[in-house]
Each structure stands twice: as C-alpha cells, then as structure tokens.
Amino acid sequence: MSEIFNSLWPEYDPGRFFCELTAKRPDAGPVPQMLAERLGRIGLADLRARADAAQNDLIDLGITFTVYSDATAIDRILPFDCIPRVLTAPEWDLLERACKQRVAALNAFLGDIYTKGRVVKDGVIPGELVYKNSNYRPEMQDFPVPYGTYAHICGIDIIRDETGDFRVLEDNARTPSGVSYVIENRHLMLRAFPDLMAGIKLRPVDDYGRRLRAAMAEVAPARGGDDPQVVLLSPGIYNSAYFEHVFLAREMGVPLVVGADLVVEDDRVFMRTTAGLKPVHTIYRRLNDDFLDPLVFRPDSMLGVPGLIGAWRAGNVAIANAVGTGVADDKAVYAYMPRIIKYYLGEEPLIKNVDTHICREAQGLKYTLENLDKLVTKPVGESGGYGITIGPRASKEELEASRAAILADPGNWISQPMIGLSVGPTLAEEGIGPRHLDLRPFIVTGKESWVLPGGLSRVAMKRGSLIVNSSQGGGSKDTWVLAENFAAEGGAA
Amino acid sequence: MSTQMRDPGLLARDAEGLFWMARYLERVENMARLIDVTQSFESPGFEADAWWGLIKINADEARFKERGFSADAAHIKRFYLLDRGNPTSVPASLEEARTNARTLRPLISTEMWRQINVFHRFVSRIGPEDLEGDALSRLCTKLKDGVQAHTGITEGTLYRDQGWYFYELGRLVERADQTTRMLDIKYTGLLPRGGREEKRMAELTQWNAVLRAAAVYHAFKRRARATFSPEDVVQFLLRDSSSPRSVLLCVRRIELHLDDLRRYYGLAAAGPLEQVEMLREFLLEKSLSHILATGLHEYLDLVQIQLQNLAGAIGCAFFRDWRPEPMAPQAQAQTMA
Incomplete structure (x- = not known):
C-alpha cells in the first residue's frame, strides 16, 4: 500500500505519526491501495475542482454553522476534506464495544450519584468533584429515569497515538453535536466522488434518525402510548448548530420546536398547533440545562419552558439528555473514568484514557509543574478547545501564565502528555499532506445502546495543528467503516 | 387505507412562517412587475413623476423621506432594489422570506431551501450598476424568474x-x-x-x-x-x-x-x-x-x-x-x- 501511495505522492510524509491510510493494516485488505490508486487516477487538479464544487454545494444547501464575532454573524461551512478516513472492521468492533462500555459506565455513574452516591462513599472519586461540580444538579436527586438512561445521546472523542492505539480524549454527555456532518459528508461523497467509493462495502450511516426516534419513543412516559409525540427543542435559528437541529428533526420526522411553542399545564407539556394544544411526550433538547426552565434554572432564560422540570418530575414527559449529565463528562471526572468503569462494570476500559495527571492530587500536581513544557494542560470546566496550553509549543511567558493559573486553583486543572494524534492524507495547499485527526462516534441509548458506524472524523486543516474543533478552523472527513473483515478472511479479497 | 399514518399536526409558528414566506416572495415578484411597468410609464422629462407613483401606491411616502432620499428616479429605484433598511424593498423582503424559510427548514423541501438560498445570494449582490439603462429590465426579469422558480419547485415538492x-x-x-x-x-x-x-x-x-x-x-x-x-x-x-x-x-x-x-x-x-x-x-x-x-x-x-x-x-x-x-x-x- 504505502509503496503505491509513495509513488503517487512521494512528498507525503506522516513523520512519526500513525497514518490512517498508509500505515500497515492487514485487516484493511485492498481498500487503502484501491483508494490510493483511485485518488491518483482522479488527479490533484480534478480532486480540487470536485472538492470546490462540493463545498459550493454545502453553501447552496445552507449546511452551515454560525460564527459570531463582534456584531456580525457569518454562516460558515465546516470545511470538508474529500479523502476519507478508513476504519477496518476489527477496529470498529473494538471502538463500538468500547463506546458502549463507556456509556454504560457513564449512565451507571449518573444513576448512582443522583441516588445513593455509593461511588463517593466507597472513595472511588472525591465527593467534592461530584457535588461541588457546577454541572451537578440537585434537582435530579432521587429522580429515577427510564432504563437508568441519563445520557441518551453521547459523543466520545477518541484519538489514535503514534503506535496506532486508540485513546479516549473526552466524553460528551450533554448535547454533543456533529452527527449531521457524518451523514451529510457521506451524501456529499456519494454525489461528488462515486468513483472513489465504487465497489467498497461500507457500513451505512443513514439509520441514525430512525434509531434516535426509536430511543426517544422508548423512554417516553406510558401516557404517550405506542406512538408518543417526540419533539426536538432548539434555541432557534440563531444558534450556531441550528442546521443540525433541522437535520435531526427531519431525520426523525418530528417537529422542531422552540421554547415559545411549548406550554405546561397541570404538569403536562403541550405544543401550540393550528388546532390547539397537542401533548408532547419526549423532548430531545438541544438547549443547555441552564436554559430549560426559568422557574428552576436561569430566571432570565427566554429560550426555555416555564414548568418543564415540574412536568418531568411528575413523570409526564421525558427529557433527553437528562438534566445534570454534565457532571459525568467533566474533565475532572474524566480522569477517574478508568476507575469508574472498573467500579461499576468490573471490567478494564476497552479503550484507555489518555494518561491524565490530576492536579488536585499532590502527586499529579507535582508531576505537572515539573513537566509543564512537555504536557498539555487543560482547565476542567471548558469545552471547545479553550484554555488549553500545549507545553512543547508554548512560549516561556505562556508556560509561566499556565503555572500561575494551576497554582491558583489546582483542582481546576489536569495535564496530559502531548499525544501525537494520528494523521490522514488531506487535500491541502501543498498538495496531499498529512493532517491530524480525531474521531467522535455517536452513541444512542434508550433501552440499549446503539453506535452509529463511524462517527465524525475531525481534521485540523492547518499544517501541524492539533486542534480539530470547528470553532477553531477544523474540518471534517467522511469516515468509512469497512463492512468486510479482511483479517478474518486472511488478507485480500 | 390499511396502514395507519399519524397526523403530525402543524405548529402554529410554522403555519405563520409558511404564510409569511409566501407573502414575502409574492411581494418580490410583484415589486419586479411594478418596477417594469413604471419604467414603461416613464415619459421623457417626467421620469420622477412616474417613479414617485411607485412610492404612492406602496404608501411609502413617509418611509422614503425618513430614509433621506430625494424624490428622483435613481433614488426611488435604489429605495426598492438596494436599500435593505427599507422594509418594502426587494432585498428586505427576500431577507424576511429566507429567515422564514430557515425557520421552516424542517418542513419545506431541500430543493425549496436551496433555491431560496441561492436566490437570496443573487439579490444580496444587486448593485447600482444593475439599475442603469437596459440592465434594470433584465434585473426585473431575473427577479421574476427567481420567484417563479420558487413557485414551480414548491408546486412539485411541498407536501400538501x-x-x-x-x-x-x-x-x-x-x-x-x-x-x-x-x-x-x-x-x-x-x-x-x-x-x-x-x-x-x-x-x-x-x-x-x-x-x-x-x-x-x-x-x-x-x-x-x-x-x-x-x-x-x-x-x-x-x-x-x-x-x-x-x-x-x-x-x-x-x-x-x-x-x-x-x-x-x-x-x-x-x-x-x-x-x-x-x-x-x-x-x-x-x-x-x-x-x-x-x-x-x-x-x-x-x-x-x-x-x-x-x-x-x-x-x-x-x-x-x-x-x-x-x-x-x-x-x-x-x-x-
């Protein structure tokens, strides 16, 4: 494989990083080679022309997210790279099992801390991290949810290190976004690059909406009957992820509502229709906890529904994800996830965390301060790549600022070794160059968990950059999960 | 029918959005028609009178003055074709139509959304040069074409x-x-x-x-x-x-x-x-x-x-x-x- 690729693009050099296309993977069978040959046949000029046309397509279709800066709001597309990322069948098998394991542990943890709190009493995790966590919601205490599912929709950020081992970087158990791109990227590839995909058997991605709707129906209260009314609650057209809300509402075939469409009467939730009030049974909300119900949380929230939490606690409506899941995907709790998995499931994590030093623990703090220039330091409460210092790339001043911030509040910090994220060949200014990637699989859980094959492969479009977040200029790739297990068949098919 | 289909109902807000999206688009077509007619009314030497008629039939006298324009043909054309601050202008109507369409994305067809999106981009790029000479009539034709394409796509794709x-x-x-x-x-x-x-x-x-x-x-x-x-x-x-x-x-x-x-x-x-x-x-x-x-x-x-x-x-x-x-x-x- 790599020989063919090298002969086509001799300047391509992944360096010390694991390359998702050229690394030796017998279980990938002939696919990487086919892909390389096909890319070669299409040629750089045509690849660029088709990629441009595909991006224009996204603009015409308004498949955009909104970036707010100062007084302006600009609709931007998520940059799309046309060279897919390939996962083999055995790799996917591991990822799928690991994601289910992780979600099972997250839900068990949430169910525990909001009832008996055994995990704290047994000393697995400091109580302070749970009960003083800004995302802990006392309103949830002793309120059981159907099937013990709190995090109905989860996105787990997974990276691949220099040796090709997968590692979990972060859990997203609140309102993870990006799944629409997984499906739109596939559609885009099918339109623009059918010749790249022809004959390669891939796991399909278009079942997400049906699965999600089924899960939402499973957790609906009994009064919803066998066809409960599901709605998607969005903050509205000015939210940066509005396109995704539209996408999910359409794929599920349910109304997209905003707070003003819903009303609570006698602890029951209704939507305002042309024919009067219609009962609502499950709300897939894409609104943060804080905004859900001005009677319980932020009183100034115009986006939520007064009385919603009361209706929920009365058992008349299901809310997904449940309130208060943020305590489980916090970076401080993340560090304890290996222990949490073991505690509830009696299993080792199928995919390990990135080694994490917990600055609230003396040992972790000492190690972090002594190795600041080698470590990545992260505040535990932030998301979207904010507040991170990458030691090996930071200036002296930046390192000192980071040291001061950690010393001022050690409990707010963790540190991790700098992981050399895997790379994938990506259409770039210089031709086809290596760019760093991560992977966010999406897990839907009602009664049971289901994992969308593949997930969102985010790619740092800037050369050498490790930051893949869309808010910081990241793009995405189509993620192929090979349906055929070439390892089991002993090589090329 | 043996299979049971559900009645999904219609959110009151979406019903209102559909009503107004259609109104705003119809308004764009009619504005293009009126501008075309006004141009044919122009008699040499009395252009301003003809164009002022457009202001009168839209009851826009006060608004026009507020926007600080002078009552000549060039300014009246700008008022209706370029001025986003004028709510009766073509760009303002289309902006409203698109905002409604965005709200309605879960209900309208992808083809409808794409066309409005592309048409919106076309309108937002109308410049002063498009209002001069024979360009104006061509512009009106394109505006009519845009709305009529919308109407046709809607006829063929909007669920009834x-x-x-x-x-x-x-x-x-x-x-x-x-x-x-x-x-x-x-x-x-x-x-x-x-x-x-x-x-x-x-x-x-x-x-x-x-x-x-x-x-x-x-x-x-x-x-x-x-x-x-x-x-x-x-x-x-x-x-x-x-x-x-x-x-x-x-x-x-x-x-x-x-x-x-x-x-x-x-x-x-x-x-x-x-x-x-x-x-x-x-x-x-x-x-x-x-x-x-x-x-x-x-x-x-x-x-x-x-x-x-x-x-x-x-x-x-x-x-x-x-x-x-x-x-x-x-x-x-x-x-x-």
Whole structure:
C-alpha cells in the first residue's frame, strides 16, 4: 500500500505519526491501495475542482454553522476534506464495544450519584468533584429515569497515538453535536466522488434518525402510548448548530420546536398547533440545562419552558439528555473514568484514557509543574478547545501564565502528555499532506445502546495543528467503516 | 387505507412562517412587475413623476423621506432594489422570506431551501450598476424568474398537508393586495399631457402596461371587445374568474382553502371565513361604473383594508389566538382518512 501511495505522492510524509491510510493494516485488505490508486487516477487538479464544487454545494444547501464575532454573524461551512478516513472492521468492533462500555459506565455513574452516591462513599472519586461540580444538579436527586438512561445521546472523542492505539480524549454527555456532518459528508461523497467509493462495502450511516426516534419513543412516559409525540427543542435559528437541529428533526420526522411553542399545564407539556394544544411526550433538547426552565434554572432564560422540570418530575414527559449529565463528562471526572468503569462494570476500559495527571492530587500536581513544557494542560470546566496550553509549543511567558493559573486553583486543572494524534492524507495547499485527526462516534441509548458506524472524523486543516474543533478552523472527513473483515478472511479479497 | 399514518399536526409558528414566506416572495415578484411597468410609464422629462407613483401606491411616502432620499428616479429605484433598511424593498423582503424559510427548514423541501438560498445570494449582490439603462429590465426579469422558480419547485415538492394551505393563503392574500396596487397606478397623479386624443392614447398605453404587469395582456386581448374601455381593464383585473392575478379569483381560492382547513383538518376557521365572505360580497356588489364614478382609488383602499382584516383574522384563528378547544384527536384522524 504505502509503496503505491509513495509513488503517487512521494512528498507525503506522516513523520512519526500513525497514518490512517498508509500505515500497515492487514485487516484493511485492498481498500487503502484501491483508494490510493483511485485518488491518483482522479488527479490533484480534478480532486480540487470536485472538492470546490462540493463545498459550493454545502453553501447552496445552507449546511452551515454560525460564527459570531463582534456584531456580525457569518454562516460558515465546516470545511470538508474529500479523502476519507478508513476504519477496518476489527477496529470498529473494538471502538463500538468500547463506546458502549463507556456509556454504560457513564449512565451507571449518573444513576448512582443522583441516588445513593455509593461511588463517593466507597472513595472511588472525591465527593467534592461530584457535588461541588457546577454541572451537578440537585434537582435530579432521587429522580429515577427510564432504563437508568441519563445520557441518551453521547459523543466520545477518541484519538489514535503514534503506535496506532486508540485513546479516549473526552466524553460528551450533554448535547454533543456533529452527527449531521457524518451523514451529510457521506451524501456529499456519494454525489461528488462515486468513483472513489465504487465497489467498497461500507457500513451505512443513514439509520441514525430512525434509531434516535426509536430511543426517544422508548423512554417516553406510558401516557404517550405506542406512538408518543417526540419533539426536538432548539434555541432557534440563531444558534450556531441550528442546521443540525433541522437535520435531526427531519431525520426523525418530528417537529422542531422552540421554547415559545411549548406550554405546561397541570404538569403536562403541550405544543401550540393550528388546532390547539397537542401533548408532547419526549423532548430531545438541544438547549443547555441552564436554559430549560426559568422557574428552576436561569430566571432570565427566554429560550426555555416555564414548568418543564415540574412536568418531568411528575413523570409526564421525558427529557433527553437528562438534566445534570454534565457532571459525568467533566474533565475532572474524566480522569477517574478508568476507575469508574472498573467500579461499576468490573471490567478494564476497552479503550484507555489518555494518561491524565490530576492536579488536585499532590502527586499529579507535582508531576505537572515539573513537566509543564512537555504536557498539555487543560482547565476542567471548558469545552471547545479553550484554555488549553500545549507545553512543547508554548512560549516561556505562556508556560509561566499556565503555572500561575494551576497554582491558583489546582483542582481546576489536569495535564496530559502531548499525544501525537494520528494523521490522514488531506487535500491541502501543498498538495496531499498529512493532517491530524480525531474521531467522535455517536452513541444512542434508550433501552440499549446503539453506535452509529463511524462517527465524525475531525481534521485540523492547518499544517501541524492539533486542534480539530470547528470553532477553531477544523474540518471534517467522511469516515468509512469497512463492512468486510479482511483479517478474518486472511488478507485480500 | 390499511396502514395507519399519524397526523403530525402543524405548529402554529410554522403555519405563520409558511404564510409569511409566501407573502414575502409574492411581494418580490410583484415589486419586479411594478418596477417594469413604471419604467414603461416613464415619459421623457417626467421620469420622477412616474417613479414617485411607485412610492404612492406602496404608501411609502413617509418611509422614503425618513430614509433621506430625494424624490428622483435613481433614488426611488435604489429605495426598492438596494436599500435593505427599507422594509418594502426587494432585498428586505427576500431577507424576511429566507429567515422564514430557515425557520421552516424542517418542513419545506431541500430543493425549496436551496433555491431560496441561492436566490437570496443573487439579490444580496444587486448593485447600482444593475439599475442603469437596459440592465434594470433584465434585473426585473431575473427577479421574476427567481420567484417563479420558487413557485414551480414548491408546486412539485411541498407536501400538501395543512402547511401547504397556509403557504397558499399567504400568497393569495399578497397577490390580491398587489393587484389592487397595480390598478391603483392610475391614481398616481400622473396625468397624460397634450390634447384629448393624445390623452386617450396615453391612457391606453398605460392600461396596456398594467395588463402586462399583471401578466394578462394577451388573455385580456382575447376576451375583450375590439373597442375596450378602461372599465373593461378594471373589471378584468378585479373580477375576472380565470385570471390568476384577479382579486376575485384570489379571494375565491382563499375561501376554498379556508373551507378545506375547516373540513379536513378540523381547524376553527369561522373568523377568517366570515371575513372572506364579506370581501367576496364587497367585490361583487357594486357596478363597475358606480365604482369608477365614486372613485377607484377609494374603492381599492377599502379592498386593501379588508384584505388586511382577513390576514388579521387568519392570524387570530391559527397563529396566535389559538386557545385550545377540547380536542378530539380520533375525530380528527377520521376526517384525515
């Protein structure tokens, strides 16, 4: 494989990083080679022309997210790279099992801390991290949810290190976004690059909406009957992820509502229709906890529904994800996830965390301060790549600022070794160059968990950059999960 | 039907969005038509008068002054084709239409959304050079094309449940209103100059232009007597039963749609039905000669007010004042079958 690729693009050099296309993977069978040959046949000029046309397509279709800066709001597309990322069948098998394991542990943890709190009493995790966590919601205490599912929709950020081992970087158990791109990227590839995909058997991605709707129906209260009314609650057209809300509402075939469409009467939730009030049974909300119900949380929230939490606690409506899941995907709790998995499931994590030093623990703090220039330091409460210092790339001043911030509040910090994220060949200014990637699989859980094959492969479009977040200029790739297990068949098919 | 389909209902907010999206797009087409007509009214030396007529029929006098423009042809064209700050301008209408479409994305077809998106981009790039010379007429054609493409795509792709009815209602209310405004072009204070025969000819030219703007020039010619009078034109635009832009045809279709919403979707449509019946009666009760004798402008004003009342009644019945009546979901499901 790599020989063919090298002969086509001799300047391509992944360096010390694991390359998702050229690394030796017998279980990938002939696919990487086919892909390389096909890319070669299409040629750089045509690849660029088709990629441009595909991006224009996204603009015409308004498949955009909104970036707010100062007084302006600009609709931007998520940059799309046309060279897919390939996962083999055995790799996917591991990822799928690991994601289910992780979600099972997250839900068990949430169910525990909001009832008996055994995990704290047994000393697995400091109580302070749970009960003083800004995302802990006392309103949830002793309120059981159907099937013990709190995090109905989860996105787990997974990276691949220099040796090709997968590692979990972060859990997203609140309102993870990006799944629409997984499906739109596939559609885009099918339109623009059918010749790249022809004959390669891939796991399909278009079942997400049906699965999600089924899960939402499973957790609906009994009064919803066998066809409960599901709605998607969005903050509205000015939210940066509005396109995704539209996408999910359409794929599920349910109304997209905003707070003003819903009303609570006698602890029951209704939507305002042309024919009067219609009962609502499950709300897939894409609104943060804080905004859900001005009677319980932020009183100034115009986006939520007064009385919603009361209706929920009365058992008349299901809310997904449940309130208060943020305590489980916090970076401080993340560090304890290996222990949490073991505690509830009696299993080792199928995919390990990135080694994490917990600055609230003396040992972790000492190690972090002594190795600041080698470590990545992260505040535990932030998301979207904010507040991170990458030691090996930071200036002296930046390192000192980071040291001061950690010393001022050690409990707010963790540190991790700098992981050399895997790379994938990506259409770039210089031709086809290596760019760093991560992977966010999406897990839907009602009664049971289901994992969308593949997930969102985010790619740092800037050369050498490790930051893949869309808010910081990241793009995405189509993620192929090979349906055929070439390892089991002993090589090329 | 053996398979059971669910009645998904329609959010009041989405019904309102469909109504207004259609209105704003219809407004864009009509504005393009009016601008085209106005250009044909221009007589050398009196351009400003012709264009000021456009301001008058849209009742935009105050707004125009507020925006700080001077009353010449160039500024009036800018006011309607470039000025986003003017809510009756083409870019402002299209902005509203697209915002509604964005809200309605879960309901409208992908093709509809794409076309509005692309059309919106085209309109946002209209520049001063597009208003000069022969470019203006081409621009009007493109604007009409844009809305007509939308209309065609909608016809072929929008699912015909109650949402479609609200879309149609918005379009028809706006279209009826715009036709009264086209007719009102006679009341622009622009009197043809010269002798009697010259005046008569000039007037004929004007009526022909109005007929063209309303897309019924040829149809009218086929139907009219050889020696037609202005009365015939007014009659045709107001009361013809086949012209897609006649006020009466629009009103009759509104009535049919409201009745369908009541019958097939169980909606409480009594308020708007009452309004539309009144309007229909009003359109038919007086003779044309009586209307012309007492003043066409005053008459059209009354029609416009009644259309506003109708739109208000539709809003009260379905979008806002929707206080629920006891629901009978089973009964509703049956009427759907």
